[in-house]
Amino acid sequence: MLKFTQDHEWLLVEGDTATIGITQHAQEQLGDLVFVELPKPGRSVDAGGAAAVVESVKAASDVYAPIAGEIVAINQGVVDDPSLVNADPMGKGWLFKMKIADRSQVEALMDEQAYRTLIDSADPA
Amino acid sequence: MSDVVTAVPLKRTPLYRLHLDLGGRMVPFAGYEMPVQYPSGILKEHLHVRAATGLFDVSHMGQFEIRSRTGGGEDAARALESIVPMDIVGLAPGRQRYALLTNEDGGVRDDLMIARLGEVFLVVANAACKDADESYLRQTVSPSCTIERLDDRALLALQGPAAEAALARLVPDVRSMRFMDVRAMEVMDVACTVSRSGYTGEDGFEISLPASHAEAVACALLANGDVAMIGLGARDSLRLEAGLCLYGSDLDATTTPVEAGLEWSIQKVRRAGGSRAGNFPGAEKILHQLANGAPRRRVGLRPEGRAPIRHGAQLFAEQGAADAIGVVTSGGFGPSVNAPIAMGYVTSPGTLAGGRIYADLRGTRVPLRLSELPFISTTYKR
Numbered sequence: 443m444l445k446f447t448q449d450h451e452w453l454l455v456e457g458d459t460a461t462i463g464i465t466q467h468a469q470e471q472l473g474d475l476v477f478v479e480l481p482k483p484g485r486s487v488d489a490g491g492a493a494a495v496v497e498s499v500k501a502a503s504d505v506y507a508p509i510a511g512e513i514v515a516i517n518q519g520v521v522d523d524p525s526l527v528n529a530d531p532m533g534k535g536w537l538f539k540m541k542i543a544d545r546s547q548v549e550a551l552m553d554e555q556a557y558r559t560l561i562d563s564a565d566p567a
Numbered sequence: 568m569s570d571v572v573t574a575v576p577l578k579r580t581p582l583y584r585l586h587l588d589l590g591g592r593m594v595p596f597a598g599y600e601m602p603v604q605y606p607s608g609i610l611k612e613h614l615h616v617r618a619a620t621g622l623f624d625v626s627h628m629g630q631f632e633i634r635s636r637t638g639g640g641e642d643a644a645r646a647l648e649s650i651v652p653m654d655i656v657g658l659a660p661g662r663q664r665y666a667l668l669t670n671e672d673g674g675v676r677d678d679l680m681i682a683r684l685g686e687v688f689l690v691v692a693n694a695a696c697k698d699a700d701e702s703y704l705r706q707t708v709s710p711s712c713t714i715e716r717l718d719d720r721a722l723l724a725l726q727g728p729a730a731e732a733a734l735a736r737l738v739p740d741v742r743s744m745r746f747m748d749v750r751a752m753e754v755m756d757v758a759c760t761v762s763r764s765g766y767t768g769e770d771g772f773e774i775s776l777p778a779s780h781a782e783a784v785a786c787a788l789l790a791n792g793d794v795a796m797i798g799l800g801a802r803d804s805l806r807l808e809a810g811l812c813l814y815g816s817d818l819d820a821t822t823t824p825v826e827a828g829l830e831w832s833i834q835k836v837r838r839a840g841g842s843r844a845g846n847f848p849g850a851e852k853i854l855h856q857l858a859n860g861a862p863r864r865r866v867g868l869r870p871e872g873r874a875p876i877r878h879g880a881q882l883f884a885e886q887g888a889a890d891a892i893g894v895v896t897s898g899g900f901g902p903s904v905n906a907p908i909a910m911g912y913v914t915s916p917g918t919l920a921g922g923r924i925y926a927d928l929r930g931t932r933v934p935l936r937l938s939e940l941p942f943i944s945t946t947y948k949r
Contacts, residue, residue, distance in 0.1 A: 473800075474610035476900040477873050477907070495929070497875055499609040499900045500800050 445548060446557035447508045452532055455548055459514065463536040464496065464505060464527065467561045473498045475524035480516040480538055487513065487540075489547055494537050496527065505537060509547040515539040580626035581721045581778040582785055589796050597694035599627040602798040609800035613902040616767055616805055617943075620727030621797035622788050629697025630717040630775060631690040633708065640686035646708035647681065647688060652824065652847045654834035658683045663749045663762050665832050667824055668700065673849030673856070674820040675827070676703065678812065682749040682762055689749070689760060689775070691722070693814045721781035726771035726805075728946065729793035734761075734772055737787060741772065746947040754784055766802065768809025768945040807908060808901045810867060810940030816878055817865060817896040817910055823849070825856035826912065828865045828940070833857065863893060866916050867938035868909040868924075875900050875907040876926045876935065882913055883925045886932045892919075895926060904942050909935070 443455040450468035454461040469475070477497040487493050487507040494505040516538045520526045527535035542548060552560065577600040586593065591602030602624070604612060615621060635642035644656040651666045658664050663682035667675050677696040682689040692700045697716075704714050725734055734741045738752050741761060749762040757780045765771040776784055788794050803813065812818045818827055835841050839854050847853075870876050875898060882893040898909030913924065922937040 473604065473608045476610070476902075477875055479874060497900070499613070499804050499902065500603075502875065502877060 443548075444554055445508075445551035446554065446560075447506075447551055448560070449506055449508075450561075451505060451508050453508055453548065453551065454536075455542070458542050459539055460509065460511070460542055460548065461536050461539050462493075462505075462508060464531055465557070466531050469528050469531045469535075472496060472503060473500065473528075475527050478520045478524045478527065478537070480521060481513045483513050483516060485513045487511065496524070507540065508551060509540065509542060509544065511540040511543040513538055514541050578627075580624055581781040582624040582626065585782055585785060586624065586796075591796070591798060594799075596799060597627055599694065601627060602796075603800045604798040605796055607795075609798070609804065610902050612795070612797045612801035613804050615795050616727045616769060616797055616801065617903050618728070619793040619795070620725060620729040620733055620771070620791075621767075621801070622785060622794050623724040623726065623797050623802055624721070624781075624785070625724050625773070626721040626778070626781065627694040628722055629690075629692035629694065629700060630720050630722060631692065631701070631704065632715045632717060633688040633690060633704070634686065634713050634715075636711055636713060638686070640683065640688070642711040643686070643688050643708070644683075646711045648837070648843060649846060650703075650707050650848065651679070651681070652833045652837050652850065652853060653681070654836045654843075655681060655683075655688070656843065657834070657836060660685050661748060661750060663747045663764060667829065667832065668703065669824070669847055669849040669853065670820055671848050672820070673823040673852030675814070675818045675822055675824065676700070676820060678814050678818055680762070680764065682760070684749060684751055684760065691773075691775075695815060717775070719778050720775050721778045723774045723776070723781065723785060723788075724765050724767075724771065725774065725788060725794070726765045726767040726769045726797075727793075728770065729791075730769070730771040731948075733788055733791040733794050734774075736791065737784075744772075746770075746949045755780070755787060757784070759784075763948065766809075766811055767805035768811070768941055768943055769805075770946050770948045804899060804902060807897050807899060807910065808903055808942045809945060810910070810942060812865075812910075813897055822865075822912070823853055823856055823861060825853060825861040826863055826865065830857055863912045863914045864916050865896070865910055865912055867940040867942060868895065868898070868911055868926075868935045869938045869942075870907040870909065870926070871934045871936065873907065874928055874933065876909050876928060876933070880909075880911075880926045880928065882911055882935075883927070883932060884919060886925050886934075888925075892924070901942055908938075908942050910940070913937075
């Protein structure tokens with residue numbers, strides 16, 4: 443199951459684990475990333491809490507935890523090479539994995555079609 | 568990523584249509600709609616300028632012509648010396664100089680380029696300051712000078728190792744210019760003012776020209792395979808690597824030229840013992856600091872980790888110190904340095920043991936090293 447947030451993050455849900463990253467639209471808006479800071483595995487975060495930071499030449503942006511839960515894994519590959527997020531945001535550029543605490547928080551997020559409508563309405567081009 | 572809402576309609580430069588055609592991402596900047604980047608992105612644009620050449624639209628900047636009411640350049644030079652601590656009387660025709668409009672507290676109202684073409688002085692000012700500068704110029708130098716604001720002129724900057732070759736295709740004479748020379752020249756049969764200067768640390772030129780011809784000249788330069796249009800995002804990372812101040816961040820009404828490390832811009836003739844010493848706003852404080860040093864100084868900073876340390880980050884002498892010794896005024900990632908870089912103000916930088924200090928980054932203290940400026944080797948053609 444693939445879900446999306448208003449903050450332009452995606453979640454791939456497999457069993458009780460969600461893999462989280464930023465969307466193609468988000469990486470285009472941010473531009474070339476030069477630094478990624480990821481949370482420590484084992485840390486528990488609240489839904490909407492700052493979990494990671496992605497930085498372009500120009501600015502730093504927070505990545506929020508879309509749901510509550512424990513961080514169970516991070517992608518060291520994007521720490522070592524932030525450009526992976528630009529090149530493959532929904533694949534090799536994933537950021538972290540969470541153990542889902544409350545399934546209903548996942549259900550409440552947008553599906554792909556709803557997210558597509560959101561970015562089409564926000565971006566007239 | 569929210570949309571910026573502005574109350575006043577944004578102005579556009581003569582190259583607005585060209586920016587859109589080239590896919591520029593337009594953002595509000597100093598009252599103008601300006602391109603922050605093009606589709607290739609800030610990182611590649613930055614590296615292109617250092618490897619080849621970039622063309623920048625800086626038509627939002629203020630351009631003024633100042634002339635003596637009596638004819639001759641003397642009165643205008645002396646009038647300008649009453650508002651800047653630079654040697655303007657000694658500025659030769661055909662030369663340009665970096666200048667600071669100071670205030671009574673020794674702070675900086677704006678930083679400028681002042682060029683002398685014959686008996687006329689050309690002033691280039693920051694976009695965000697140009698209205699205030701105009702009224703200040705009218706208050707201060709108008710008894711002896713006329714001031715004309717050149718809103719019908721565009722300003723292009725061509726910067727990088729291929730800049731000379733690219734411009735020489737249109738104007739062969741530019742090859743004989745050296746850093747900070749300025750000349751009236753015909754570019755594609757249009758009267759322009761060309762200076763060999765810029766804001767990237769690279770060799771290059773700035774071309775002041777009628778707005779009506781800006782697009783034609785820009786397109787002629789872009790027809791050269793080495794030249795690409797570059798946005799304000801890369802302009803900022805380029806000038807930061809070159810250790811150049813951004814007014815409003817690294818310089819403002821509360822920073823003095825000595826604190827900012829710009830004493831090189833104050834010639835001997837305006838310093839204590841010089842034949843035209845003082846007699847500019849804030850002279851007492853600035854001359855005192857020139858002789859005795861300033862309580863804080865602008866320094867270069869190299870974060871030891873990979874995380875950029877940005878504008879506003881507090882600086883500390885020790886990891887556990889309670890009181891800040893300064894603040895970062897510009898910071899980000901330097902694409903050519905391939906590392907984060909920053910500039911900031913710290914108190915008594917000479918006393919900091921080992922040249923290592925700490926910045927607050929999202930609640931954690933991270934180490935930085937004091938660094939020489941600029942961060943890159945400049946390639947000005949002196």
